Amino acid sequence: MQNNRNNLSNPKYLWFFVMSFTVIMIFANWFDPRLILIPFFNLETDAGTLIFPLTFLVSNIITEVYGYKHARKAIWCGFGFNLFGLLFGQLLIHFPSPIYADNVAFDSVIKKSSIIVIASMISYLVSEPLNSYIMSKMKIKFKNLTALRFVMSTFFAAFVDSIVFTAIAFSWYLKIEDCVKLALTMWMLKVLIESIGTLFSVRLTNYLKNKERIDIYDRKTKFNIFSLNTNYTTEDNEYKxxxxxxxxxxxxxxxxxxxxxxxxxxxxxxxxxxxxxxxxxxxxxxxxxxxxxxxxxxxxxxxxxxxxxxxxxxxxxxxxxxxxxxxxxxxxxxxxxxxxxxxxxxxxxxxxxxxxxxxxxxxxxxxxxxxxxxxxxxxxxxxxxxxxxxxxxxxxx
CATH class of the missing domain: 3.40.630.30 (Gcn5-related N-acetyltransferase (GNAT))
Known part of the structure; x- marks a missing residue:
């Protein structure tokens, strides 16, 4: 039976953003091992940096419209599938290969990628909850400054992500000055991509709020990253x-x-x-x-x-x-x-x-x-x- 209620308990589009967040996260982690040089700017970074900022963008959209609790669920979905991919990859390389198959290159990539993926997962588990937390708190304090909280949450979270990731993934074979340069480049690119994407994402959040009739404020939310509770009440929904x-x-x-x-x-x-x-x-x-x-x-x-x-x-x-x-x-x-x-x-x-x-x-x-x-x-x-x-x-x- 349909009634006056909005889609608070069953949002129409939330599944798409959770899925998108998870897929982007998987792509970013598995492209991280490839270091690249950006033409014209002579900037060195990892390939995952070019798409990882999209996780902040999607997470911000989820937090802004559906609330921190749903963003937290998306974070754990991304982490869970990445962990599955990591463990499955380790299992595969320990299987014997057929006589006619040459799996040396594949196994080498998986082995080399493992430490990068682990580093990315750790930095992700630190930075993504921080990003959504900042978004939620800034939404309460600066209600009408949507673009500002999109950029500022990523500004701080991306800094933490870049430092933690670089320290774990590259400090064991790169010089300190190279690690610092790499981390700052990652941070700058993430904030830049987020800032450009904000021009689109702010409009999208307004569209979603009107379509879903949902605008969650996490005034009473307990920001325990290990909780899987996604329940909100009509009092949390301040859509007008x-x-x-x-x-x-x-x-x-x-x-x-x-x-x-x-x-x-x-x-x-x-x-x-x-x-x-x-x-x-x-x-x-x-x-x-x-x-x-x-x-x-x-x-x-x-x-x-x-x-x-x-x-x-x-x-x-x-x-x-x-x-x-x-x-x-x-x-x-x-x-x-x-x-x-x-x-x-x-x-x-x-x-x-x-x-x-x-x-x-x-x-x-x-x-x-x-x-x-x-x-x-x-x-x-x-x-x-x-x-x-x-x-x-x-x-x-």
């Missing part, structure tokens, strides 16, 4: 489907959210329970109704007050019933009723429906007509069974 600015007399702005926090649910209940059609509706029944509806809540940005509410009961394919639409008395005559109805009717999950029904009052009727509603064609054939005292009875019990 922002309206175009609506300026009131006090220049206040509003937004509409489909995923209500516990506080927003309670405030909406206080608003609806005073309406004649839902008079004295118990909180437990109201909350249960919301769990099976597509909900719309107008919130004042400055005060956090609930300015309006409405919900839709639907099968998402043929029919929907619009109900409990109400604007708080203090916020009426500001155009919020029209904004709310327009937002509901244009919601992506309500497109293609055959019928949308509602019951209205004499005062509100003109708002619905303005938005395309009309009197039922054959009202004499529309039947109903209702009990307006049902909530009072429930309360008495």
């Amino acid at each position: 489907n922002n309206l175009s600015s609506i300026n009131s007399e006090n220049n206040t702005e509003y937004y509409i959210t489909n995923d209500l926090t516990e506080k927003e649910i309670e405030s909406s209940w206080n608003l609806v329970k005073n309406c004649f059609w839902s008079e004295e509706i118990p909180y437990v029944k109201f909350k249960s109704a919301l769990n099976n509806s597509l909900n719309f809540c107008i919130v004042n940005v400055n005060s956090g007050h609930i300015c309006g509410f409405g919900r839709v009961i639907t099968d998402y394919y043929t029919y929907a019933y619009l109900c409990d639409v109400v604007i708080h008395p203090e916020y009426r005559k500001k155009g919020l009723g029209n904004i709310l109805i327009d937002n509901i009717l244009n919601h992506k999950d309500l497109q293609g429906l055959k019928t949308i029904n509602l019951r209205t009052t004499k005062e509100a009727k003109k708002i619905y007509i303005k938005n395309g509603f009309k009197l039922a064609k054959d009202p004499e054939y529309i039947l109903e069974k209702e009990d307006l005292n049902i909530y009072k009875k429930f309360k008495a019990v």
